[in-house]
Amino acid sequence: MTEMNKSAQITSSASNRKRTSQYVAFGLFRLLSLCVVLILFAILGFIIYKGVGVINWEFISSAPREGMTAGGIWPAIVGTFYLMVGSALFAFPIGVMSGIYMNEYAPKGKLVRFIRVMTNNLSGIPSIVFGLFGMALFVNYLGFGDSILAGSLTLGLLCVPIVIRTTEEALKAIPDTLREGSRALGATKLQTIWHVILPMAMPNVITGLILALGRVSGETAPILFTCAAYFLPQLPQSVLDQCMALPYHLYVISTSGTDMEAQLPIAYGTALVLILIVLAVNLLANALRKYFEKKVKMH
């Protein structure tokens, strides 16, 4: 009897220990996760709070005046927009074609693995190294000079691995039966891809592109030496002109201003615009993803 009691006591204290250590551990995890959420809200909240008073139509649509102590950030917004379009024009075709090659044409095995390793490495390279490379290749060697062209090409290179990965995943998600069915009906490989596979994969690919562009809008290091200018008297007229850009603008205004008091609100405003772009991009990508998921389900 006592032995049974003893073993019952041992079991229950062991399970007590298990329970308390679980409560402690999980409680700790909950706490730290809460901290992470709070950190995000602190950052966003701080910038929104300080920046919201600065943002008005005039701020967004007018050019900077009086040595950056007054006026708006319109040229920087335009410049960032040009860079986004430029890098998309460059990265989208190449990335999608590369993804198609990887998934549809390449012989499976060593080659695909090698290219995938190269792509992963490319996506892991720091953005400043891209900036150095962009300067050495596009600005100096190919002679484009500090220009939107050089900046877009450099940023495009940054995007290419992301587009490739999204394309590959999108293509992989399409079942082979569709491809086989199309071939069985007499279509060639190219026709199958162009008429059947690609349209199905496009939604996901575009979502990936939007996310990549969102990232590009905030990148500073690649454009530091390939395109960005602090102040330009007029908007860029051609792809060989320099442009202003939002992230570069924020960087310079917050680190090397002459009149910090007056420049700080502009800095907050710029930071807020940048964050709004990121938020908008994320929301758009998520909404698109859900929309297309629904469409596929309905079929």
Place this chain on the structure above:
Amino acid sequence: MRKFFEKIVAGLLTCSGFVTSITILLIVVFLFIEAFGLFKSKVIEDGYVLALNKANPVNRLSPSEIKNIFDEEITNWKEVGGIDAPIKVFRLENITEYYSEEDLGEAYELAGDKIAELVQRNPGMIAFIPSQFVKEGSNLHLIKDNNISFKDVIAGAEWFPTATPAPQFGFLPLITGTLWVSLFAILIALPFGLSVSIYLSEVANTKTRNILKPVIELLSGIPSVVYGFFGLIVIVPFIQKTFDLPVGETGLAGSVVLAIMALPTIITVTEDAMRNCPRSMREASLALGASQWQTIYKVVIPYSISGITSGVVLGIGRAIGETMAVLMVTGNAAVIPTTILEPLRTIPATIAAELGEAPAGGAHYQALFLLGVVLFIITLIINLSVEAISAKRK
């Protein structure tokens, strides 16, 4: 006809498949060529020479010795292998202390001879003069201008690229700065990252997950300038006040910002790895009487340890390569840090800060490219080890 067209398209697609490989090759080529030009550059600034008295037996000086001589930290020739005599430093602007304007001639034509005279008269003198002032047959003994050596760069303890007469390109302050900031950042980020990923993959209910996941995505989407800006405005003054420092721009500020930036990487990869642990293993553990927490740390974590390691290593890679945020909050001191509460400089920040001012093709420019090469190699090693870890798992 159509078959021909298809062949062309197939060829085009094949070419585009190699875009990433070609890009990496080009990066290597361009970076390395420019960077290794540094080792063909001379130690002494271009167009200048260091002239000594003929009797002085010293024949070569390392870059740090040159700098210390001209900073008057080395004051006697015997410290650099010469005779026991005090060093007298002479720069071109000093010439008016010894000679008047007429002696030198209108356009300084006679300066070369005058300087040669001066050096002859003063056996302990070392003159830093433009090479055009050294005439044929003058009794000047020029220091042998050797190329910058690998050791000077990798083991050099001073990064001072604008020093004259010999710019200092020692990488040690930058390498140690980068390592300190990144490792501290991971130390801070690891507990948070692991907790959140364990929480996300094992404990959280769907409602919490639907809040946490977008939060993580947003955190990873915020541009690094915005993080740097936030760090500059909030974290730097906070550190200054809490630790009572003269300036808040410290390695610690950089580590905190980097930790926040590396968190999403660590969390996503680690959570993915833990999610891949098969349910059957978890259920078996629970069936044997283990609590959920015991299952996690005895079954799930050991199973996904390679994924967790990949996540941490990728986070380290992200922290090492981060440029703007670190540039804005760690201050501007390219010196070897002794504590984390001092300003320091990392490799990417140095490249970003100085490339604009380095004349293209000059030694400084090449040194910055060499820094880029070092950074590239570090991230390559990190990426390849992550690949190796995940390959081993399979």
